[in-house]
Amino acid sequence: MHIAIVTAGGAGMFCGSCMHDNAWARALIAAGHRATLIPTYTPIRVDEEDLSIDRVFFGGINVYLDARSRLWRSLPPVFKKWLDRPGVISAITRWAGGVSNSAADLGDLTLAILEGEAGPLREAGDELARFLRDLNPDAVIFSNALLCGAVRRLKELYRGPVYCILQGDDVFLDELTPALRRQAVERISARAAEFDGFIAHSAFYRDYIAAYLQLPVEKFFTIPLSIDASELPVPAEPRPADAPFTIGYFARLAPEKGLHHLIDAFEIHHRSHPDSRLRIGGYLPERHVKWVENLKARAQKLDGAVEFVGSPDTLEEKRDFYRSIDVLSVPTEFLEPKGIYVLEALATGVPVVQPAHGAFPELLEATEGGLLVPPKNPVALADTFSRLKADRAERRRLGERGARGVRESHSPAALAAATIRGLEASAASTASLPVKLP
Structure with missing residues (x-):
């Protein structure tokens, strides 16, 4: 089976979620599957072999400029795409002394991302959707709900199932002002039906985040947290x-x-x-x-x-x-x-x-x-x-x-096996996978 995991870079820091996504990809590969790890915002930083592709979608610099400047958005891609190169993002991040990933600094940008095809970042969402269409994996998994603005366009181009693993989205959202948090939660909840299912690492968090984001708990399955x-x-x-x-x-x-x-x-x-x-x-x-x-x-x-x-x-x-x-x-x-x-x-x-x-x-x-x-x-x-x-x-x-x-x-083998079982069960209940899973 080929699984594409769309992860979120940690702005130059070691991030537990992207480190686990990297380990998840490695576990699937070790179990005989194919995994493509796709970074967004910034390159990921891990303390083991980095399995992510050498390309960044929703590049943090362009996303910031697109959300704030109509003139920048109007520029042809040829003048902007160089800013999405992983080396360029990393170099600018170091030069700037780090890039904020605090919700307190990124509230308006969060709402812009959640607007999806109707917002200022539709070009970035379209680029990711076209890449995944051409990659044509058996399933796509987004590493957080804040990327859900890209799902509608993806579902127009890609026939396979799309999932979202929730692993701390509430922590980011709780840092927003009450007004921005309410808008963000409403937008995530409104787009929930576009996902084929959700994933969590524990029964506690499944129930907690389902209530927080007003998601149907029956669409969840759990996989163990894992390390090698x-x-x-x-x-x-x-x-x-x-x-x-x-x-x-x-x-x-x-x-x-x-x-x-x-x-x-x-x-x-x-x-x-x-x-x-x-x-x-x-x-x-x-x-x-x-x-x-x-x-x-x-x-x-x-x-x-x-x-x-x-x-x-x-x-x-x-x-x-x-x-x-x-x-x-x-x-x-x-x-x-x-x-x-x-x-x-x-x-x-x-x-x-x-x-x-x-x-x-x-x-x-x-x-x-x-x-x-x-x-x-x-x-x-x-x-x-x-x-x-x-x-x-x-x-x-x-x-x-x-x-x-x-x-x-909590081994890599247990993680890979639980992932495949969960996807198979979801496929059986929704009949959404384009091919029969092995």
């Missing part, structure tokens, strides 16, 4: 018994990821356990620099117990980070729809402590590799850290179960 655990093996030797008990955080440095809750909890824990350590890694968006500087100022008062390690760029650096910690915690403020960092930690035998909301209860039920605490409760989090510090055997049991659970239920 062979890239993050359990270390041959456990951490030395005399090494300081070390808590890790590895995610975007942002309020919604709950780093402030972790700092709160570690301050409490550190009062009774001054020998404990906290290591913090992850991408820092420009808009959160001042917020993180305030957290660093608090951390400096803990006698060097807290270390900010930046954003590891390679798999080896990521492996080194997980080898250096005893437990991982990313106590999110929001209802996390994915949580790849949980799977990564568990794959290396590191147990996790997570809030009992979002996708985490399902992830930990499947893997048995961690403990749940009440959300936004630093005291409960600190108590759990102290419990695990005192019980090395429990940490080992959780880590071993988690490593096994990731490999059994």
